[in-house]
Amino acid sequence: MKIYDNVPLANLTTMRLGGPARYVLEVEKPTDLPDAYGFANAYHYPTFILGGGANSIGHDEGFNGVIILNRLRGFNDENGKLTIMAGEDWDPIVEYACSKGYTGIEALSKIPGLTGAAPVQNIGAYGQDISQTFLEAEVYDIATGEFKIMSKDDFNFSYRKSILNTNERGRYFVVSVTLQLEQGQMSRPFYNSVEKYISEHNITDFSPAGIRQIVSAIRADKLPDPREKASSGSFFKNVYLTNEEAEEAESKGYPVHRGKDGNKINSGWLIEKCGFSDKLLYGMRVNPKAALVLINESAGSYTNLAKARSEIIGTVYDKFGYWLEQEPMEIA
Numbered sequence: 001m002k003i004y005d006n007v008p009l010a011n012l013t014t015m016r017l018g019g020p021a022r023y024v025l026e027v028e029k030p031t032d033l034p035d036a037y038g039f040a041n042a043y044h045y046p047t048f049i050l051g052g053g054a055n056s057i058g059h060d061e062g063f064n065g066v067i068i069l070n071r072l073r074g075f076n077d078e079n080g081k082l083t084i085m086a087g088e089d090w091d092p093i094v095e096y097a098c099s100k101g102y103t104g105i106e107a108l109s110k111i112p113g114l115t116g117a118a119p120v121q122n123i124g125a126y127g128q129d130i131s132q133t134f135l136e137a138e139v140y141d142i143a144t145g146e147f148k149i150m151s152k153d154d155f156n157f158s159y160r161k162s163i164l165n166t167n168e169r170g171r172y173f174v175v176s177v178t179l180q181l182e183q184g185q186m187s188r189p190f191y192n193s194v195e196k197y198i199s200e201h202n203i204t205d206f207s208p209a210g211i212r213q214i215v216s217a218i219r220a221d222k223l224p225d226p227r228e229k230a231s232s233g234s235f236f237k238n239v240y241l242t243n244e245e246a247e248e249a250e251s252k253g254y255p256v257h258r259g260k261d262g263n264k265i266n267s268g269w270l271i272e273k274c275g276f277s278d279k280l281l282y283g284m285r286v287n288p289k290a291a292l293v294l295i296n297e298s299a300g301s302y303t304n305l306a307k308a309r310s311e312i313i314g315t316v317y318d319k320f321g322y323w324l325e326q327e328p329m330e331i332a
């Protein structure tokens with residue numbers, strides 16, 4: 001286990017904001033975990049788990065506690081049953097699966113971050129989410145100090161949610177994730193934007209590798225590359241509606257997507273309709289191609305991000321009556 005002190009959170013997160021973390025403990029093998037949490041407990045420090053920092057926001061005052069930095073590496077494939085250590089980069093896993101012809105995660109191509117965070121918010125994109133192929137995970141139970149296997153049902157997955165970011169937040173460290181993938185391909189109709197791309201480019205290859213190429217191209221056009229522009233991807237979740245609310249929204253002419261996972265309005269549409277698209281708010285750029293993404297162009301502080309967030313949430317509420325919910329987690 002490696003130990004660092006006073007590491008700026010800005011260096012550990014893709015939004016590139018946040019003051020120093022008092023300690024960062026880099027765990028490289030599961031047996032480092034009891035030691036890392038033992039250290040934090042001994043000095044009564046709060047802890048926060050970080051992988052790639054693509055969905056976590058640092059505060060200006062930093063974190064007077066211990067960041068447990070997940071660097072657990074390793075990977076095993078038994079005919080499509082993939083067991084992936086939590087510190088593996090997610091996208092190379094998708095690339096590997098597609099190269100083997102396995103279907104189930106091809107639409108999750110190019111999502112930044114590490115595998116251990118994937119079940120936390122049930123990563124999803126273009127009609128897939130990780131719950132669809134998730135079998136089980138090995139976790140370290142921070143409350144009891146025990147390693148155990150938890151099945152898919154234990155995680156209570158839904159849109160951008162699991163027990164890991166709701167009622168059991170901070171309780172479990174995901175050590176490895178096991179997915180069950182099959183040979184085959186996704187069935188049509190694909191997600192709207194994927195179908196649109198297919199017809200515009202006359203594509204006929206719907207194999208996992210083919211869908212990966214399509215999704216990668218759509219994402220490259222629409223979303224900022226975190227290596228070039230500081231962001232956390234979607235800063236706001238889409239707005240989910242009951243059937244009654246969806247009918248009311250449709251009667252007002254709002255675009256409601258009625259999918260297998262429920263009725264939703266794209267929060268990017270709501271933000272765009274409030275006139276925020278491409279606007280620079282306190283140094284945060286509202287991404288012109290997907291307005292639910294905020295880019296830290298020159299904000300320089302969490303305080304400025306918070307001002308931009310308040311302005312957007314308040315304006316959307318005043319105009320439409322919907323509360324936007326933040327997607328990334330706060331390091332606090």
Ligand SMILES: Cc1cc2nc3c(=O)[nH]c(=O)nc-3n(C[C@H](O)[C@H](O)[C@H](O)COP(=O)(O)OP(=O)(O)OC[C@H]3O[C@@H](n4cnc5c(N)ncnc54)[C@H](O)[C@@H]3O)c2cc1C
Pocket residue numbers: 014048049050051052053054055056070086111112113114115116117118120121122123124125164172173174175223224225226231232233234329
């Ligand atoms: C440009 C861009 C595009 C994105 N597109 C998408 C998208 O299409 N779909 C999508 O769902 N997300 C998307 N995201 C969000 C992000 O990529 C995912 O949430 C990803 O899973 C974050 O991984 P990470 O390792 O960086 O997580 P981190 O930010 O390090 O952690 C995120 C949360 O998970 C917890 N956590 C991390 N590792 C563990 C672990 N081992 N055990 C327990 N808890 C843990 C952390 O405490 C934190 O609460 C995007 C982000 C960016 C920057």
